[in-house]
Amino acid sequence: MQKYQMYIGGEWCDPASNEWIDTVNPYSGEVWAQIPKGGAADVDAAVSAADAAFRSSEWRGLTATQRGKLLCQFGDILADNAESLAEIEVRDNGKLYAEVLNQCRYMTQWYQYYGGLADKIEGSVPPVDKPNILNLTKHEPLGVCACITPWNSPLLLLAWKAAPALAAGNTIVIKPSEYTSASSLEFARISQEAGFPPGAINVITGLGADVGEALVRHDKVRKVAFTGGEEGGRSVNSAAADDFTRVTLELGGKSANIVFDDANLDQAVSGAISGIFAASGQTCIAGSRLLLQDSIHDEFLERLLDMAGQARIGDPMNADTQVGPITTEPQYHKILEYIEIAKGEGATCVMGGEPVLAPDGNKGLFVQPTVFSNVTNEMRIAQEEVFGPVLSVLRFSDEEEAIAIANDIKYGLAAGVWTQNLKRAITVSERLEAGTIWVNTYRSTSYTTPFGGYKASGLGRENGMESIKEYLQTKSIWLSSGGSVANPYMRR
Numbered sequence: 001m002q003k004y005q006m007y008i009g010g011e012w013c014d015p016a017s018n019e020w021i022d023t024v025n026p027y028s029g030e031v032w033a034q035i036p037k038g039g040a041a042d043v044d045a046a047v048s049a050a051d052a053a054f055r056s057s058e059w060r061g062l063t064a065t066q067r068g069k070l071l072c073q074f075g076d077i078l079a080d081n082a083e084s085l086a087e088i089e090v091r092d093n094g095k096l097y098a099e100v101l102n103q104c105r106y107m108t109q110w111y112q113y114y115g116g117l118a119d120k121i122e123g124s125v126p127p128v129d130k131p132n133i134l135n136l137t138k139h140e141p142l143g144v145c146a147c148i149t150p151w152n153s154p155l156l157l158l159a160w161k162a163a164p165a166l167a168a169g170n171t172i173v174i175k176p177s178e179y180t181s182a183s184s185l186e187f188a189r190i191s192q193e194a195g196f197p198p199g200a201i202n203v204i205t206g207l208g209a210d211v212g213e214a215l216v217r218h219d220k221v222r223k224v225a226f227t228g229g230e231e232g233g234r235s236v237n238s239a240a241a242d243d244f245t246r247v248t249l250e251l252g253g254k255s256a257n258i259v260f261d262d263a264n265l266d267q268a269v270s271g272a273i274s275g276i277f278a279a280s281g282q283t284c285i286a287g288s289r290l291l292l293q294d295s296i297h298d299e300f301l302e303r304l305l306d307m308a309g310q311a312r313i314g315d316p317m318n319a320d321t322q323v324g325p326i327t328t329e330p331q332y333h334k335i336l337e338y339i340e341i342a343k344g345e346g347a348t349c350v351m352g353g354e355p356v357l358a359p360d361g362n363k364g365l366f367v368q369p370t371v372f373s374n375v376t377n378e379m380r381i382a383q384e385e386v387f388g389p390v391l392s393v394l395r396f397s398d399e400e401e402a403i404a405i406a407n408d409i410k411y412g413l414a415a416g417v418w419t420q421n422l423k424r425a426i427t428v429s430e431r432l433e434a435g436t437i438w439v440n441t442y443r444s445t446s447y448t449t450p451f452g453g454y455k456a457s458g459l460g461r462e463n464g465m466e467s468i469k470e471y472l473q474t475k476s477i478w479l480s481s482g483g484s485v486a487n488p489y490m491r492r
Helices: 040-055 064-080 082-093 097-120 154-167 182-194 208-217 230-241 265-281 294-308 329-345 399-407 422-431 464-469
Strands: 006-008 011-013 020-024 031-036 133-141 144-148 171-175 201-203 221-227 246-250 256-259 289-293 348-351 370-373 390-396 414-418 436-439 472-480
Touching: 006 040, 006 182, 031 182, 040 144, 040 171, 040 201, 040 208, 064 082, 064 097, 064 154, 064 182, 082 097, 082 154, 082 182, 097 154, 097 464, 144 154, 144 208, 154 171, 154 182, 154 221, 154 246, 154 464, 171 182, 171 208, 182 201, 208 221, 208 230, 221 230, 230 246, 256 265, 256 399, 265 289, 265 294, 265 390, 265 414, 289 294, 289 399, 294 348, 294 370, 294 390, 329 348, 329 390, 390 399, 399 422, 414 422, 422 436
Parallel strands: 144 171, 144 221, 171 201, 221 246, 256 289, 256 414, 289 390, 370 390, 414 436
Antiparallel strands: 006 011, 006 201, 020 031, 133 472, 348 370
Protein backbone atom coordinates (compact mmCIF):
# COMPACT_ATOMS: atom_id res chain seq x y z
CA MET A 1 0.00 0.00 0.00
CA GLN A 2 1.48 3.30 -1.16
CA LYS A 3 0.90 6.15 1.30
CA TYR A 4 1.52 9.57 -0.20
CA GLN A 5 2.30 12.93 1.35
CA MET A 6 1.59 16.41 0.05
CA TYR A 7 4.33 18.52 -1.50
CA ILE A 8 4.51 22.04 -0.06
CA GLY A 9 7.43 24.46 -0.21
CA GLY A 10 9.82 21.81 -1.43
CA GLU A 11 9.00 19.45 1.46
CA TRP A 12 6.86 16.34 1.82
CA CYS A 13 4.33 16.65 4.62
CA ASP A 14 1.31 14.97 6.15
CA PRO A 15 -2.06 16.75 6.06
CA ALA A 16 -3.01 18.89 9.03
CA SER A 17 -6.00 16.59 9.58
CA ASN A 18 -3.76 13.51 9.70
CA GLU A 19 -6.39 11.81 7.52
CA TRP A 20 -6.00 9.98 4.22
CA ILE A 21 -8.31 9.03 1.34
CA ASP A 22 -8.27 5.57 -0.24
CA THR A 23 -7.60 5.57 -3.96
CA VAL A 24 -9.12 2.65 -5.85
CA ASN A 25 -7.96 0.88 -9.00
CA PRO A 26 -11.11 1.06 -11.17
CA TYR A 27 -10.17 -2.15 -12.95
CA SER A 28 -9.54 -4.41 -9.95
CA GLY A 29 -11.76 -2.56 -7.50
CA GLU A 30 -8.95 -2.71 -4.94
CA VAL A 31 -7.49 0.09 -2.84
CA TRP A 32 -3.88 0.49 -3.95
CA ALA A 33 -2.82 3.78 -2.36
CA GLN A 34 -3.77 6.48 0.10
CA ILE A 35 -3.58 10.21 -0.53
CA PRO A 36 -3.64 13.01 2.04
CA LYS A 37 -7.02 14.49 2.93
CA GLY A 38 -6.11 18.16 2.97
CA GLY A 39 -8.01 21.13 4.28
CA ALA A 40 -7.88 24.91 4.55
CA ALA A 41 -4.70 24.87 6.66
CA ASP A 42 -2.86 22.89 3.99
CA VAL A 43 -4.14 25.24 1.29
CA ASP A 44 -2.86 28.24 3.20
CA ALA A 45 0.54 26.61 3.70
CA ALA A 46 0.84 25.75 -0.01
CA VAL A 47 -0.29 29.17 -1.24
CA SER A 48 1.99 30.94 1.24
CA ALA A 49 4.92 28.80 0.04
CA ALA A 50 4.10 29.59 -3.58
CA ASP A 51 3.77 33.30 -2.81
CA ALA A 52 7.10 33.34 -0.97
CA ALA A 53 8.76 31.55 -3.88
CA PHE A 54 7.23 34.01 -6.36
CA ARG A 55 8.82 36.90 -4.48
CA SER A 56 12.14 35.15 -3.85
CA SER A 57 15.37 35.87 -5.69
CA GLU A 58 15.70 32.15 -6.42
CA TRP A 59 12.69 32.34 -8.76
CA ARG A 60 12.27 36.01 -9.67
CA GLY A 61 16.01 36.31 -10.09
CA LEU A 62 16.03 33.83 -12.95
CA THR A 63 16.20 35.40 -16.37
CA ALA A 64 13.51 34.37 -18.80
CA THR A 65 16.10 32.30 -20.66
CA GLN A 66 17.16 30.50 -17.48
CA ARG A 67 13.53 29.81 -16.63
CA GLY A 68 12.98 28.43 -20.11
CA LYS A 69 16.00 26.14 -19.84
CA LEU A 70 14.69 24.85 -16.50
CA LEU A 71 11.36 23.97 -18.11
CA CYS A 72 13.06 22.22 -21.01
CA GLN A 73 15.19 20.22 -18.59
CA PHE A 74 12.05 19.31 -16.68
CA GLY A 75 10.48 18.08 -19.92
CA ASP A 76 13.48 15.82 -20.53
CA ILE A 77 13.22 14.30 -17.06
CA LEU A 78 9.47 13.76 -17.45
CA ALA A 79 10.14 11.96 -20.73
CA ASP A 80 12.53 9.61 -18.93
CA ASN A 81 9.76 8.82 -16.43
CA ALA A 82 6.90 8.49 -18.91
CA GLU A 83 6.44 4.73 -18.47
CA SER A 84 6.27 4.80 -14.67
CA LEU A 85 3.95 7.82 -14.67
CA ALA A 86 1.65 6.08 -17.16
CA GLU A 87 1.47 2.94 -15.04
CA ILE A 88 0.49 4.97 -11.98
CA GLU A 89 -2.15 6.90 -13.90
CA VAL A 90 -3.70 3.70 -15.27
CA ARG A 91 -3.95 2.34 -11.73
CA ASP A 92 -5.71 5.54 -10.75
CA ASN A 93 -8.14 6.12 -13.64
CA GLY A 94 -8.33 2.88 -15.61
CA LYS A 95 -7.61 4.37 -19.04
CA LEU A 96 -5.80 2.25 -21.60
CA TYR A 97 -2.08 2.07 -20.90
CA ALA A 98 -1.30 2.58 -24.59
CA GLU A 99 -3.18 5.88 -24.62
CA VAL A 100 -1.88 7.09 -21.25
CA LEU A 101 1.70 6.25 -22.21
CA ASN A 102 1.26 8.23 -25.41
CA GLN A 103 -0.11 11.15 -23.36
CA CYS A 104 2.76 10.99 -20.86
CA ARG A 105 5.30 11.02 -23.66
CA TYR A 106 3.49 13.78 -25.53
CA MET A 107 2.94 16.04 -22.51
CA THR A 108 6.68 16.61 -22.26
CA GLN A 109 6.38 18.71 -25.43
CA TRP A 110 4.36 21.32 -23.51
CA TYR A 111 7.34 21.97 -21.23
CA GLN A 112 9.69 22.11 -24.22
CA TYR A 113 7.39 24.42 -26.17
CA TYR A 114 6.72 26.86 -23.35
CA GLY A 115 10.32 26.60 -22.19
CA GLY A 116 11.30 27.87 -25.63
CA LEU A 117 8.62 30.56 -25.44
CA ALA A 118 9.68 31.90 -22.03
CA ASP A 119 12.15 34.45 -23.44
CA LYS A 120 10.00 35.35 -26.46
CA ILE A 121 7.48 37.35 -24.40
CA GLU A 122 8.04 40.82 -25.79
CA GLY A 123 6.66 44.21 -24.85
CA SER A 124 6.24 47.15 -27.20
CA VAL A 125 6.94 50.86 -27.69
CA PRO A 126 3.59 52.32 -28.79
CA PRO A 127 3.69 55.69 -30.51
CA VAL A 128 1.93 58.27 -28.34
CA ASP A 129 0.32 61.55 -29.25
CA LYS A 130 2.23 63.60 -26.66
CA PRO A 131 5.62 65.31 -27.05
CA ASN A 132 8.70 64.31 -25.04
CA ILE A 133 7.11 61.05 -23.89
CA LEU A 134 8.31 57.48 -24.37
CA ASN A 135 5.79 54.74 -23.59
CA LEU A 136 6.88 51.16 -22.93
CA THR A 137 4.72 48.12 -22.30
CA LYS A 138 5.85 44.93 -20.64
CA HIS A 139 4.17 41.69 -19.65
CA GLU A 140 4.57 40.49 -16.10
CA PRO A 141 3.55 37.30 -14.25
CA LEU A 142 0.43 37.33 -12.09
CA GLY A 143 1.75 35.55 -9.00
CA VAL A 144 0.36 32.34 -7.52
CA CYS A 145 -1.67 30.27 -9.98
CA ALA A 146 -3.96 27.40 -8.96
CA CYS A 147 -4.04 24.44 -11.37
CA ILE A 148 -7.12 22.28 -10.76
CA THR A 149 -7.19 19.11 -12.84
CA PRO A 150 -9.81 16.38 -13.48
CA TRP A 151 -9.57 12.63 -13.17
CA ASN A 152 -9.66 11.65 -16.85
CA SER A 153 -6.22 12.94 -18.01
CA PRO A 154 -4.49 14.39 -14.94
CA LEU A 155 -0.94 14.85 -16.18
CA LEU A 156 -1.70 15.90 -19.75
CA LEU A 157 -4.22 18.52 -18.62
CA LEU A 158 -1.82 19.65 -15.90
CA ALA A 159 0.77 20.31 -18.61
CA TRP A 160 -1.73 22.58 -20.38
CA LYS A 161 -1.75 24.75 -17.22
CA ALA A 162 1.58 24.33 -15.48
CA ALA A 163 3.85 24.79 -18.50
CA PRO A 164 2.57 28.24 -19.60
CA ALA A 165 2.10 29.39 -16.00
CA LEU A 166 5.71 28.60 -15.08
CA ALA A 167 7.09 29.90 -18.38
CA ALA A 168 5.39 33.23 -17.70
CA GLY A 169 7.16 33.42 -14.31
CA ASN A 170 4.34 32.42 -11.98
CA THR A 171 4.44 29.84 -9.21
CA ILE A 172 1.79 27.13 -8.98
CA VAL A 173 -0.33 25.15 -6.54
CA ILE A 174 -1.71 21.97 -8.09
CA LYS A 175 -4.95 20.44 -6.87
CA PRO A 176 -5.70 17.13 -8.66
CA SER A 177 -8.95 15.21 -8.42
CA GLU A 178 -9.23 13.20 -5.23
CA TYR A 179 -9.77 10.15 -7.44
CA THR A 180 -6.51 10.51 -9.37
CA SER A 181 -3.91 12.32 -7.27
CA ALA A 182 -1.03 9.85 -7.32
CA SER A 183 0.46 10.81 -10.67
CA SER A 184 0.49 14.51 -9.75
CA LEU A 185 2.36 13.72 -6.53
CA GLU A 186 4.88 11.72 -8.56
CA PHE A 187 5.10 14.74 -10.88
CA ALA A 188 6.11 16.83 -7.84
CA ARG A 189 8.85 14.36 -6.99
CA ILE A 190 10.25 14.66 -10.50
CA SER A 191 10.15 18.46 -10.28
CA GLN A 192 12.63 18.19 -7.41
CA GLU A 193 15.10 16.48 -9.75
CA ALA A 194 14.73 19.29 -12.27
CA GLY A 195 15.89 21.89 -9.75
CA PHE A 196 12.84 24.12 -9.30
CA PRO A 197 13.22 26.40 -6.27
CA PRO A 198 11.21 25.31 -3.20
CA GLY A 199 7.64 26.56 -3.45
CA ALA A 200 7.62 27.12 -7.21
CA ILE A 201 5.60 23.90 -7.58
CA ASN A 202 3.27 22.63 -4.83
CA VAL A 203 0.73 19.78 -4.80
CA ILE A 204 -2.12 19.56 -2.32
CA THR A 205 -4.76 16.84 -2.33
CA GLY A 206 -8.21 16.32 -0.89
CA LEU A 207 -11.88 16.86 -1.58
CA GLY A 208 -13.08 19.72 -3.72
CA ALA A 209 -15.26 21.16 -0.96
CA ASP A 210 -12.36 21.14 1.51
CA VAL A 211 -9.36 22.00 -0.67
CA GLY A 212 -10.60 23.24 -4.02
CA GLU A 213 -12.90 25.95 -2.69
CA ALA A 214 -10.32 27.18 -0.15
CA LEU A 215 -7.74 27.37 -2.90
CA VAL A 216 -9.95 29.35 -5.29
CA ARG A 217 -10.97 31.74 -2.52
CA HIS A 218 -7.47 32.32 -1.14
CA ASP A 219 -6.60 36.01 -1.33
CA LYS A 220 -3.06 35.32 -2.57
CA VAL A 221 -4.18 33.23 -5.56
CA ARG A 222 -4.23 35.49 -8.62
CA LYS A 223 -5.25 32.97 -11.28
CA VAL A 224 -7.23 29.73 -11.38
CA ALA A 225 -6.98 27.31 -14.29
CA PHE A 226 -9.70 24.68 -13.98
CA THR A 227 -10.70 21.70 -16.09
CA GLY A 228 -13.85 19.88 -15.06
CA GLY A 229 -17.60 19.81 -15.31
CA GLU A 230 -20.03 22.67 -15.85
CA GLU A 231 -21.21 22.71 -12.23
CA GLY A 232 -17.66 22.83 -10.88
CA GLY A 233 -16.71 25.53 -13.35
CA ARG A 234 -19.64 27.68 -12.31
CA SER A 235 -18.62 27.35 -8.64
CA VAL A 236 -15.02 28.24 -9.44
CA ASN A 237 -16.03 31.24 -11.50
CA SER A 238 -18.37 32.51 -8.79
CA ALA A 239 -15.85 32.06 -5.96
CA ALA A 240 -12.99 33.62 -7.94
CA ALA A 241 -15.09 36.68 -8.75
CA ASP A 242 -15.13 37.78 -5.10
CA ASP A 243 -11.45 38.75 -5.29
CA PHE A 244 -11.39 39.45 -9.04
CA THR A 245 -9.20 36.39 -9.50
CA ARG A 246 -8.63 35.54 -13.14
CA VAL A 247 -9.91 32.22 -14.44
CA THR A 248 -9.47 29.86 -17.33
CA LEU A 249 -12.27 27.31 -17.43
CA GLU A 250 -12.26 24.28 -19.71
CA LEU A 251 -15.61 22.64 -19.09
CA GLY A 252 -17.96 20.08 -20.55
CA GLY A 253 -19.15 19.37 -24.04
CA LYS A 254 -21.80 17.61 -26.06
CA SER A 255 -20.00 17.70 -29.36
CA ALA A 256 -21.67 17.03 -32.70
CA ASN A 257 -19.85 14.70 -35.10
CA ILE A 258 -21.50 15.45 -38.45
CA VAL A 259 -21.27 13.00 -41.37
CA PHE A 260 -22.42 14.17 -44.80
CA ASP A 261 -23.35 11.81 -47.62
CA ASP A 262 -20.18 12.58 -49.60
CA ALA A 263 -17.85 11.58 -46.76
CA ASN A 264 -15.40 8.70 -46.87
CA LEU A 265 -17.56 6.37 -44.82
CA ASP A 266 -14.77 4.06 -43.68
CA GLN A 267 -12.82 6.98 -42.25
CA ALA A 268 -15.92 8.56 -40.75
CA VAL A 269 -16.96 5.34 -39.00
CA SER A 270 -13.51 5.08 -37.42
CA GLY A 271 -13.67 8.75 -36.48
CA ALA A 272 -17.10 8.37 -34.91
CA ILE A 273 -15.96 5.41 -32.82
CA SER A 274 -12.78 7.21 -31.77
CA GLY A 275 -14.84 10.26 -30.87
CA ILE A 276 -17.07 8.47 -28.37
CA PHE A 277 -15.68 5.10 -27.31
CA ALA A 278 -12.00 6.01 -26.90
CA ALA A 279 -11.25 6.53 -23.19
CA SER A 280 -14.67 4.92 -22.57
CA GLY A 281 -16.23 8.24 -23.53
CA GLN A 282 -14.67 9.96 -20.51
CA THR A 283 -13.41 13.00 -22.35
CA CYS A 284 -14.83 16.51 -22.65
CA ILE A 285 -14.39 16.46 -26.42
CA ALA A 286 -16.35 13.24 -26.90
CA GLY A 287 -18.36 13.24 -30.13
CA SER A 288 -21.40 12.07 -28.21
CA ARG A 289 -23.93 13.34 -30.81
CA LEU A 290 -23.51 11.63 -34.17
CA LEU A 291 -25.41 13.50 -36.90
CA LEU A 292 -25.99 11.38 -40.02
CA GLN A 293 -27.43 12.63 -43.30
CA ASP A 294 -30.63 10.81 -44.23
CA SER A 295 -29.29 9.15 -47.37
CA ILE A 296 -26.45 7.36 -45.54
CA HIS A 297 -28.03 6.93 -42.10
CA ASP A 298 -28.89 3.25 -42.27
CA GLU A 299 -25.69 2.10 -44.00
CA PHE A 300 -23.48 4.15 -41.71
CA LEU A 301 -25.20 2.95 -38.55
CA GLU A 302 -24.85 -0.66 -39.68
CA ARG A 303 -21.12 -0.21 -40.29
CA LEU A 304 -20.64 1.55 -36.98
CA LEU A 305 -22.44 -1.15 -35.01
CA ASP A 306 -20.41 -3.83 -36.73
CA MET A 307 -17.07 -2.21 -35.87
CA ALA A 308 -17.99 -1.01 -32.38
CA GLY A 309 -19.51 -4.36 -31.49
CA GLN A 310 -16.09 -5.99 -31.85
CA ALA A 311 -14.49 -3.81 -29.16
CA ARG A 312 -12.48 -5.79 -26.62
CA ILE A 313 -13.26 -4.94 -22.98
CA GLY A 314 -10.72 -5.77 -20.30
CA ASP A 315 -7.54 -4.99 -18.43
CA PRO A 316 -6.35 -1.50 -19.46
CA MET A 317 -2.74 -2.63 -19.12
CA ASN A 318 -3.19 -5.23 -21.90
CA ALA A 319 -2.17 -4.07 -25.36
CA ASP A 320 -5.20 -5.66 -27.06
CA THR A 321 -7.81 -4.03 -24.77
CA GLN A 322 -9.86 -1.34 -26.48
CA VAL A 323 -12.37 -0.37 -23.78
CA GLY A 324 -11.36 0.07 -20.16
CA PRO A 325 -13.39 0.65 -17.01
CA ILE A 326 -15.19 3.76 -15.85
CA THR A 327 -12.88 5.71 -13.55
CA THR A 328 -15.11 6.40 -10.55
CA GLU A 329 -18.09 4.69 -9.00
CA PRO A 330 -20.26 7.85 -9.01
CA GLN A 331 -19.56 8.29 -12.73
CA TYR A 332 -20.38 4.62 -13.37
CA HIS A 333 -23.81 5.03 -11.77
CA LYS A 334 -24.39 8.32 -13.59
CA ILE A 335 -23.79 6.67 -16.97
CA LEU A 336 -26.17 3.81 -16.18
CA GLU A 337 -28.78 6.34 -15.04
CA TYR A 338 -28.52 8.24 -18.34
CA ILE A 339 -28.95 4.99 -20.27
CA GLU A 340 -32.24 4.42 -18.46
CA ILE A 341 -33.25 8.05 -19.06
CA ALA A 342 -32.65 7.59 -22.80
CA LYS A 343 -34.76 4.45 -22.88
CA GLY A 344 -37.53 6.25 -21.03
CA GLU A 345 -37.41 9.14 -23.51
CA GLY A 346 -38.11 6.78 -26.39
CA ALA A 347 -34.64 6.46 -27.89
CA THR A 348 -33.86 3.01 -29.30
CA CYS A 349 -30.90 1.18 -27.76
CA VAL A 350 -29.34 -0.62 -30.74
CA MET A 351 -26.13 -1.67 -28.97
CA GLY A 352 -24.98 -2.18 -25.39
CA GLY A 353 -26.90 -0.41 -22.67
CA GLU A 354 -25.79 -2.60 -19.80
CA PRO A 355 -23.04 -2.89 -17.20
CA VAL A 356 -20.65 -5.74 -17.84
CA LEU A 357 -17.98 -7.71 -16.02
CA ALA A 358 -14.45 -7.91 -17.34
CA PRO A 359 -13.77 -11.19 -19.18
CA ASP A 360 -11.37 -12.26 -16.42
CA GLY A 361 -14.00 -11.70 -13.75
CA ASN A 362 -12.41 -8.59 -12.27
CA LYS A 363 -14.66 -6.22 -10.36
CA GLY A 364 -14.02 -3.27 -12.62
CA LEU A 365 -16.65 -0.64 -13.36
CA PHE A 366 -17.41 -1.51 -16.99
CA VAL A 367 -20.25 -0.22 -19.17
CA GLN A 368 -20.85 -1.68 -22.61
CA PRO A 369 -20.26 0.69 -25.55
CA THR A 370 -23.81 1.92 -26.08
CA VAL A 371 -25.56 3.38 -29.13
CA PHE A 372 -29.01 4.98 -29.24
CA SER A 373 -30.84 5.64 -32.50
CA ASN A 374 -34.09 7.54 -33.07
CA VAL A 375 -32.75 10.33 -30.89
CA THR A 376 -34.18 13.82 -31.22
CA ASN A 377 -32.24 16.86 -30.17
CA GLU A 378 -34.56 17.90 -27.35
CA MET A 379 -34.00 14.64 -25.47
CA ARG A 380 -31.81 14.80 -22.36
CA ILE A 381 -29.54 12.16 -23.87
CA ALA A 382 -28.82 14.65 -26.68
CA GLN A 383 -28.55 17.77 -24.52
CA GLU A 384 -26.72 16.71 -21.36
CA GLU A 385 -23.15 15.51 -20.96
CA VAL A 386 -23.04 11.81 -20.04
CA PHE A 387 -19.23 11.50 -19.97
CA GLY A 388 -19.28 7.84 -20.82
CA PRO A 389 -19.42 5.38 -23.76
CA VAL A 390 -22.92 6.41 -24.85
CA LEU A 391 -23.59 7.64 -28.39
CA SER A 392 -26.75 9.43 -29.55
CA VAL A 393 -27.48 9.16 -33.29
CA LEU A 394 -29.55 11.92 -34.91
CA ARG A 395 -30.68 12.40 -38.51
CA PHE A 396 -30.52 15.51 -40.70
CA SER A 397 -31.49 16.31 -44.28
CA ASP A 398 -29.13 19.10 -45.37
CA GLU A 399 -26.43 21.53 -44.23
CA GLU A 400 -28.86 24.00 -42.71
CA GLU A 401 -30.52 21.37 -40.56
CA ALA A 402 -27.17 19.87 -39.53
CA ILE A 403 -25.85 23.25 -38.39
CA ALA A 404 -29.10 24.05 -36.58
CA ILE A 405 -29.04 20.77 -34.66
CA ALA A 406 -25.33 21.04 -33.87
CA ASN A 407 -25.68 24.57 -32.48
CA ASP A 408 -28.90 23.93 -30.57
CA ILE A 409 -27.04 23.08 -27.37
CA LYS A 410 -25.70 25.03 -24.40
CA TYR A 411 -22.18 23.67 -24.95
CA GLY A 412 -19.65 24.60 -27.61
CA LEU A 413 -16.39 22.80 -27.00
CA ALA A 414 -15.81 20.91 -30.25
CA ALA A 415 -17.41 19.47 -33.38
CA GLY A 416 -16.49 17.16 -36.25
CA VAL A 417 -17.30 17.49 -39.96
CA TRP A 418 -16.91 14.63 -42.42
CA THR A 419 -17.10 15.61 -46.10
CA GLN A 420 -15.03 15.54 -49.28
CA ASN A 421 -16.44 18.91 -50.36
CA LEU A 422 -13.96 21.69 -49.53
CA LYS A 423 -16.56 24.45 -49.77
CA ARG A 424 -18.87 22.60 -47.41
CA ALA A 425 -16.02 21.93 -44.99
CA ILE A 426 -15.19 25.63 -44.79
CA THR A 427 -18.78 26.88 -44.68
CA VAL A 428 -19.96 24.47 -42.01
CA SER A 429 -16.82 24.96 -39.89
CA GLU A 430 -17.32 28.71 -39.90
CA ARG A 431 -20.95 28.44 -38.78
CA LEU A 432 -20.54 25.86 -36.02
CA GLU A 433 -20.50 27.41 -32.54
CA ALA A 434 -17.56 25.54 -31.04
CA GLY A 435 -13.98 26.30 -30.12
CA THR A 436 -12.45 23.41 -32.05
CA ILE A 437 -13.67 22.02 -35.39
CA TRP A 438 -12.16 18.86 -36.84
CA VAL A 439 -12.66 18.12 -40.53
CA ASN A 440 -12.17 14.48 -41.58
CA THR A 441 -10.43 13.72 -38.30
CA TYR A 442 -11.37 13.81 -34.63
CA ARG A 443 -9.87 14.18 -31.15
CA SER A 444 -6.58 15.82 -32.15
CA THR A 445 -4.94 18.45 -29.94
CA SER A 446 -1.51 20.07 -29.85
CA TYR A 447 0.59 22.32 -27.67
CA THR A 448 0.87 24.69 -30.66
CA THR A 449 -2.82 25.48 -31.14
CA PRO A 450 -5.39 27.13 -28.83
CA PHE A 451 -8.08 25.02 -27.23
CA GLY A 452 -11.22 26.11 -25.39
CA GLY A 453 -14.96 26.40 -25.61
CA TYR A 454 -17.85 28.61 -26.58
CA LYS A 455 -20.91 29.13 -24.38
CA ALA A 456 -21.10 26.84 -21.33
CA SER A 457 -17.95 24.99 -22.38
CA GLY A 458 -15.70 27.51 -20.70
CA LEU A 459 -13.71 30.73 -20.63
CA GLY A 460 -10.27 31.49 -22.04
CA ARG A 461 -7.93 29.33 -24.06
CA GLU A 462 -5.26 26.76 -23.30
CA ASN A 463 -2.29 25.78 -25.49
CA GLY A 464 -0.51 27.72 -28.19
CA MET A 465 0.68 31.31 -28.02
CA GLU A 466 -2.68 32.45 -26.67
CA SER A 467 -2.33 30.40 -23.50
CA ILE A 468 0.71 32.15 -22.08
CA LYS A 469 -1.15 35.47 -22.31
CA GLU A 470 -3.66 34.06 -19.83
CA TYR A 471 -0.87 34.02 -17.21
CA LEU A 472 0.46 37.54 -17.80
CA GLN A 473 -0.62 41.08 -17.05
CA THR A 474 0.41 44.14 -19.04
CA LYS A 475 2.12 47.17 -17.54
CA SER A 476 2.39 50.51 -19.32
CA ILE A 477 5.37 52.72 -18.39
CA TRP A 478 5.48 56.43 -19.31
CA LEU A 479 8.92 58.11 -19.47
CA SER A 480 9.10 61.88 -19.80
CA SER A 481 12.10 63.71 -21.25
CA GLY A 482 10.45 67.11 -20.86
CA GLY A 483 12.17 69.85 -18.93
CA SER A 484 9.15 71.13 -17.00
CA VAL A 485 5.87 69.84 -15.60
CA ALA A 486 2.75 71.23 -17.20
CA ASN A 487 -0.18 72.67 -15.28
CA PRO A 488 -0.66 70.13 -12.40
CA TYR A 489 -4.41 70.76 -12.44
CA MET A 490 -4.73 69.55 -16.01
CA ARG A 491 -4.72 65.95 -17.17
CA ARG A 492 -1.80 65.41 -19.51
